[in-house]
Amino acid sequence: MSNNTLEASTLLDKLESELKQLFSTRKLTQPLMIGIHSGGALIAKELHQRLAIEKTLGIMDISFYRDDFPQTGINSKTKPSQLPMQMENQDIILIDDVFYTGRTARAALNEIFDYGRPNQVILAVLIERYGRQVPLRPDCSGGTITLAEDKSIKLTGPDPLTINVKSLDTQLSAT
Amino acid sequence: MSNLQLTQEGHLKHFITIEGLSKEILTNILDTAESFIGISQQQVKKVPLLRGKTIVNLFFENSTRTRTTFELAASRLSADVISIDIQTSATSKGESLLDTIRNLEAMHVDIFVVRHAISGAGHFIAQNTAPHISVINAGDGQHAHPTQAMLDMFTIRQHKHEFNTLKVGIIGDILHSRVVRSQIQALNTLGVEEIRVVAPKTLLPSHVEQLGVSVFNNIEESLDDLDVIIMVRLQKERMTSALLPSEREYFKCFGLTDERLKLAKADAIVMHPGPINRGVEIASSIADGPQSVILQQVSNGIAIRMAVMSLTLQNKEYAV
Amino acid sequence: MKKIHITNGRIIDPANHIDQTGSLYIADGKILSVLNPIADFSADISIDATNNIVCPGFIDLSVRLRDPGQTHKGTLQSETIAAASAGVTGLCLPPDTQPVIDTQAVTELINDKAEKANYSQVYPIAALTYQLAGKELSSMATLKQAGCVAVSNANAPLANLLVLRRAMEYASSHNLLVILHPEEHSLNNNGCTHEGFFSTRYGLPGIPEASESIAVAQYLELARLTGCRLHFSQISCKAAVIKIQQAKKYGINITADVAIHQLHLTENDIEPFNSSYHVIPPFRTTKDLQKLREGLANGTINAICSDHQPHDLDAKLGAFPETEPGIASVETLLPLMLCLVEDNTITLSQGIACLSQNPASILGINSGALTPGFNADVCIFNAALSWAVNQQNWKSAGLNTPYWGEVFKGRVTHTLQSGKIIYTLE
Numbered sequence: 001m002s003n004n005t006l007e008a009s010t011l012l013d014k015l016e017s018e019l020k021q022l023f024s025t026r027k028l029t030q031p032l033m034i035g036i037h038s039g040g041a042l043i044a045k046e047l048h049q050r051l052a053i054e055k056t057l058g059i060m061d062i063s064f065y066r067d068d069f070p071q072t073g074i075n076s077k078t079k080p081s082q083l084p085m086q087m088e089n090q091d092i093i094l095i096d097d098v099f100y101t102g103r104t105a106r107a108a109l110n111e112i113f114d115y116g117r118p119n120q121v122i123l124a125v126l127i128e129r130y131g132r133q134v135p136l137r138p139d140c141s142g143g144t145i146t147l148a149e150d151k152s153i154k155l156t157g158p159d160p161l162t163i164n165v166k167s168l169d170t171q172l173s174a175t
Numbered sequence: 176m177s178n179l180q181l182t183q184e185g186h187l188k189h190f191i192t193i194e195g196l197s198k199e200i201l202t203n204i205l206d207t208a209e210s211f212i213g214i215s216q217q218q219v220k221k222v223p224l225l226r227g228k229t230i231v232n233l234f235f236e237n238s239t240r241t242r243t244t245f246e247l248a249a250s251r252l253s254a255d256v257i258s259i260d261i262q263t264s265a266t267s268k269g270e271s272l273l274d275t276i277r278n279l280e281a282m283h284v285d286i287f288v289v290r291h292a293i294s295g296a297g298h299f300i301a302q303n304t305a306p307h308i309s310v311i312n313a314g315d316g317q318h319a320h321p322t323q324a325m326l327d328m329f330t331i332r333q334h335k336h337e338f339n340t341l342k343v344g345i346i347g348d349i350l351h352s353r354v355v356r357s358q359i360q361a362l363n364t365l366g367v368e369e370i371r372v373v374a375p376k377t378l379l380p381s382h383v384e385q386l387g388v389s390v391f392n393n394i395e396e397s398l399d400d401l402d403v404i405i406m407v408r409l410q411k412e413r414m415t416s417a418l419l420p421s422e423r424e425y426f427k428c429f430g431l432t433d434e435r436l437k438l439a440k441a442d443a444i445v446m447h448p449g450p451i452n453r454g455v456e457i458a459s460s461i462a463d464g465p466q467s468v469i470l471q472q473v474s475n476g477i478a479i480r481m482a483v484m485s486l487t488l489q490n491k492e493y494a495v
Numbered sequence: 496m497k498k499i500h501i502t503n504g505r506i507i508d509p510a511n512h513i514d515q516t517g518s519l520y521i522a523d524g525k526i527l528s529v530l531n532p533i534a535d536f537s538a539d540i541s542i543d544a545t546n547n548i549v550c551p552g553f554i555d556l557s558v559r560l561r562d563p564g565q566t567h568k569g570t571l572q573s574e575t576i577a578a579a580s581a582g583v584t585g586l587c588l589p590p591d592t593q594p595v596i597d598t599q600a601v602t603e604l605i606n607d608k609a610e611k612a613n614y615s616q617v618y619p620i621a622a623l624t625y626q627l628a629g630k631e632l633s634s635m636a637t638l639k640q641a642g643c644v645a646v647s648n649a650n651a652p653l654a655n656l657l658v659l660r661r662a663m664e665y666a667s668s669h670n671l672l673v674i675l676h677p678e679e680h681s682l683n684n685n686g687c688t689h690e691g692f693f694s695t696r697y698g699l700p701g702i703p704e705a706s707e708s709i710a711v712a713q714y715l716e717l718a719r720l721t722g723c724r725l726h727f728s729q730i731s732c733k734a735a736v737i738k739i740q741q742a743k744k745y746g747i748n749i750t751a752d753v754a755i756h757q758l759h760l761t762e763n764d765i766e767p768f769n770s771s772y773h774v775i776p777p778f779r780t781t782k783d784l785q786k787l788r789e790g791l792a793n794g795t796i797n798a799i800c801s802d803h804q805p806h807d808l809d810a811k812l813g814a815f816p817e818t819e820p821g822i823a824s825v826e827t828l829l830p831l832m833l834c835l836v837e838d839n840t841i842t843l844s845q846g847i848a849c850l851s852q853n854p855a856s857i858l859g860i861n862s863g864a865l866t867p868g869f870n871a872d873v874c875i876f877n878a879a880l881s882w883a884v885n886q887q888n889w890k891s892a893g894l895n896t897p898y899w900g901e902v903f904k905g906r907v908t909h910t911l912q913s914g915k916i917i918y919t920l921e
Contacts (some may be wrong), residue, residue, distance in 0.1 A: 062223035064214070073186075073489030074224070078210035081217070114219045194696075273812060294698045295768035295814040303812075316816070317698030356698055380695035381703075 006153075008161040011126050011142030012043070016050050018140035019093070019124055023043045023051075026122065032084065034058035036108055039097030039155035043126050046161070056105060058083045060094075065107035081111065088116035097155040099125040099141065102134040109136075127153060127163070179301055180403040187486045190495035191312040192319040193298040193360035201364055205329050207482035208475070214251055215477055224485055225254035228285040232258035233275070234313070235291040240449065241313055241323075244473070248480035254285075272296070273303055280305045288310070293319035294353075309487035311480075317353050323448055324357035327442050328365060330472050331403055334444050338365040344397050344439075345388075346373040346429060347407030347456055350380045350418075355407055364388045366410060373397040374429065377418040394429050405446040406431055406457050422455045423490045431457045436466065444468045497539040499914065500680075504875060506530065508551060509848035510864030519549055519644045521871040524914030525531055529865050540650060540916070544875050547908055550583025551851035551863050556674075556752050557728060557802040560586075561892075563604055564593025569805035569892040571605070574825070575614035577890035578803075579918040581826045582874030582907040585616035585855075585862055591649040597633045598620040602641040615913055616872070618644040618858065620674060623662050629653040632662055636669045644858045645726070647674035650775065656683070656713060663723035672858065674726045677710035677735060678776070687816040689777040693762035699816060702777055703859025704771030708734035713847045715742045719750055726857055727751040729802050731776035733786035740795040751795065753787050754802035755831045756822055758840075760784075760897065770811040770818035771897040774802075788840045791849065798853040799832060799846075801825040806892020823893030826884075830903035833878055837904075843878075871914040880906040 022028065032055045037043025041059050048057045063078040094108055105123055112118060128141040131149075147153070147165065152166050180189045180196065187200060195234050213220055230249040232242055242258055249256035261275065276287070286309045289297055294316030301310040314320040328338075335341055343362055349355050349372045362370050363386075370388040372379065391397035398404070413419050433447065445457070445467045453459045461467060506529060507514045517530040520538075527533060550831070558578060558650035561569035576646055578586055588605065590596035602619050609617040623646045625631040635646050646666050652660050666673045683702050688694045690701025705890040712726065715738060718725040727739060730751055739751050756774065761781050765772040772778065790796040804821025811818050832846045841849070855863025882888050883902045910918035 008488060063210075064224045069224055069485075069489060074485055076208070077206065079213070081213075083217075110223065123275065272814070291814065293814040293816050294700075295816065298768040299814045315698075315814070317700075319698065353698055356696075381690050381701065382692040382695050385692045386696065 002030045006127070006145070006163040006165065008155070008157075008163050010128070011163075012046060012161070015043075015124060015126060015140065015142035019047065019051060022122060022140060026091070028091045028093070030055065031093050032058060032087070033093045033095060034060050034108075034112070036093060036094070036104060037079065037095045040095045042155060042157045042161060044095035047124075049168055056084060056174060060108055060111060062104060064106040065111050067103060067107065083115060086110065086116075087112060087118055089119045092118045092121045094121055094123050096123070098127045098129055098153050099121065099123070099138045100122070100129045100131050102136040105132050105136050105138075126155070129153065133144065135157050138163040179298065186489070187483075189297075189301045189310040190321055190483050190487055191301055191310060193357045193364065194319075195323050196364065196368065199363050201325070201328070201361060204325055204482050204486060205332055207486060208325075208329055208478040211251075211481040212475070214481070215474065221251050221253055223253045225249070225252040225488060226253040228488060229283065230254045230256045230286040230288060230484065231279055231284045232256065232288045232313070233279070233290070234260050235262075235272075235289070235296070236314070237262070238290060239312070241290065244476045245313060245410060245480050248484060251435045251477065251482065252481055252484060254484070257433070260328055272299070276300055276304055280308065284308060288313050290314045292316055299407060304441040306487060311483055311487065314353055317351055317356070319357045320353040321357045321361075322476070322480055322483055323354045324361045325483070326472055326476040327358055327405065327446060327448070328361050329444060329475045329479055330468050333471070333475070334468065338362070338367050341367040341369070341402045342369045342400055343367055343403040343405065344371045344373060344401045345405045345407060346394060346397070346431065348409055348413060349374045349383060349407065350378045351410065351413075352407050356386075358405065359386050359388055371397045371401070375419070376446050378413070394431075395438060396424070398435055401443050402438040404431065404436075404439060404443055404445045406445065408448060408450065409452055409456050422452075426455055430455065431461055433458060433460055436461055446472060449473065497914070498537065499540045499542065499871070499911070499916075500538035501542045501544050501549055501873070501875065504547050504549035506549045506865065507844055507847050508865040509844045510551070510852040511866060513865070514844060519865065519873065521873070521911070524871055525873050526865050526867050526869050528867055542746040543911055544874065546879075547875050547877050549873060549875050550847045551865055552874045552910060553582050553828070553850040554585040554854040554863050554911065555583045555803070555825060555828070555850075556587050556798055556854050556857070556859070557589055557754075558586040558801060558803040559760045559805065560581070560588055560592075561805060562592070562608060563601070568807045568810065571608040571614075571617070571921060572612045573611050573890070573892040574805060575609070575617070575804070578825050579614065579910045579912070580827055580890045580907060581801075581854045582876060582910050583801075583825060583828070584872035584874065584910060584912045584917075585618060585860075587620050587644065587858070588662050590620050591651065595627050596620065597625055597627070597644065599637055599641040602638065602643060606642065614917065616862075618642075618860075620644065621646045623648040623666070623673065624653065624658065627651040629658060632665055635666055635671055638657050639669055639671055644860065645672035645674050647676075647728070650676050650678070652678075652680040656717065659714070660717050660721060663717055663721040663725070667721055667723035670724075672724050672726055674728050675710075675714055677714060677730060678708050679706045679713075679890060680711045682706035682709065685816075686778070687773060687820070688765070689762045689778060689779045691762055693765060697767055702775075704732040704734055704779065704783070707732050707776060708738060711735045711738045715739075715747060715749070718742075718747050722748070725749045728795070729754045729757070729776060729800065730794065731757050731787070732779050732783045735746050736786045736790040736795055739795075740790065743795065744786055750797045751790075752798040752800045752854070752857075753791065753796050754824070754869070755799050755828050756802075756824055756897075758784065758787055758791065758799070758835060759831055764897075766897075768815045769897070770813065770815055771822070771895055771899070773811075773815055773820045774822050775820040780865070787807060788835070791835075792841050792845070797849070798857060799828070799849045800854070801828040804895075805891050807897045808894070811895050821895065822897065823891045823895050826889065826891060827896065827898055830874060830905040833905040871911055873909070873911040874907060875909040876905060876907045878905050880904065880908075882906050892901070
């Protein structure tokens, strides 16, 4: 997959169909969907609708669970997670926009387990980018990509959902 | 002295006094606290932000309430927290204070939260402690109580949103109050329109107007058009040191009653750092009434202290 | 005793109205001649004072030696070395040593120690009341015979004005000078700084100006009532200067001095919570400082003292209010006096008089002048020579000065005490 094929809607379609398959194989009858703030939340909103999930969408801000706090500090705009009261024994679908190092997924899992013992957790991402640093992988994704280390992917939206690939240098000069 | 509190990059290193901190830094503390507010309402009231950090509450002056909020704040950030009450006699000297600090330092502490009966104790500890340790002042003598002032600012912002149009009255023992000194500095830094202090002359420090406040000896005159009314607790010992004749006369002259409250703006909020002396500085009907935000202040105290703890510990490797 | 010839210095001797370049001749520990050449004078030692000022040795009205009793802060040896290096040839030791100077035994102990330290002119001030407790009179007459030049209660409070009245009456019966720190202790209220904007801003307990001016007013009335010769030591505020000026106009027999740092620092100069600035009386306002300078220039204030108070490190280590007050100041006395000359507050001759002639006359001793026949107490200094307040130059055991690290102009090159060279700049 090359960069110019990063069409958000195509990737979403693929992710949706993969998830639908998982619904049967993993026996997800009443799943709880949680999107990771902010890109993951955008996608989760879309998928929540498309998959007609009954339970209210949960939004998770993993800022307080990050492992790079001593270096980067906290963002004062951090919103506390909006998670349902009961997480115990739930089938959880965790949604993020990009899976890269795996650290975000690690932080999100920690937060989920702080709330109780879920029945199972499924990780679904729009894009899986090569560069894992922890032994975690998404269960399904809209596509995979390999990018140079100095590039970053950012999802903007919701209307339209757009995927932007930026070089870190240009980002720095832009700020 | 402002440099003492900041790293070379201008990040918060210690939190000892409001003085010398910019509006940006104060606003950042308020914004950060905002993000922590929800944690206390979650089912799991804990995040692992400061996991593995050690926070020592060093209370040379007894205060269960303040100590508890610092303990809860530290626990909710997953830090390890211990509280030490050290009762000091009037004759104890700086050496023993320093020795206490040195001993605890050797146990690899990350934050000292210090409360002390003598003004300047926070500065002294910050200047003499190991460079990796942050010091948070939980009240020193009559000098400063910056976290209390910030939780008051947070509460004001919750209700009034903007500071620049506000008229704030502070009523009571201005002379002996470290909270008031920090409140005045915070309110002025955040740019309120007017601060009025109201007290008999025995409870007003000299040259108080130079702190950027207008001075009233009459409560009725002072209440007109106020958005925020901050009541200050009256210590019982003021009656025995010839500063006031009696509680009854104080309430008569400076107590906040329902009638007097009508002189302020209709949507004015009433604050009090607690514990309240009902019928001495404030009527019960107001303390428990719709305009009182006294209990919100208490909840906000935890979020503010969480914010200050995390802000002083972040960017640690850049610390001087 | 050696014969000493000091050549080519600018001799300033305010008592004898001399300000001229020339020679000073010393023999047998006494001044032999000023300016007038002595035929066949064969000097054992010749000091070239070219470009330097030659003046009477300084007499410091208040120097805490911390000895006997508090030798962890300083010793008679260490502090007299510091004094000698500052051009001080005579110093008054306040009675708050441990034990208190209220018996002959203590004065003898001090004399012995001074002799061992090779510093001959330590003038003990006797306690005004027994143990400085403010209640019973000390044996003033005995203490006078034992060599005490005056009586004082140092910074200790007196029980009431009746005690003070009787002490002043008794002292004046024995023709003893009474030295008082004007301070109404009940108004101090555990204060540690001037009651004003600074104390309010930092929540530090303040000492109002009225604490001093009320005491001045009371003491003045008692001086008038008792006829006692009264000296106010270390005044700090405008109101005190005004009251003393008025009293002098009415012919009351009083004098006053000021501590050198009070002429330079105000509450605005205090680095917040820096205990080096903790001093009693506290640094006051710019108005007070200006009035003190004015009072010095017009003679209301007769003398400048160092109010030297060396401390050990621990005494200054702590939160500001719990540290001990006082500054180690004898070594900055001359350079800070020269700063007053530099900014035209006083003339050089006035400044030297405030450090020599005037304190001698307050104490009623034959000193503070280069008069032939007087003990040869001489200070030679270079007014242009710069030096830094640092470990290398500092002599006092007390490092407690707000001027640490600063560079000053004006340095003593030689100090002679009764014709003996007790200090030479290396």
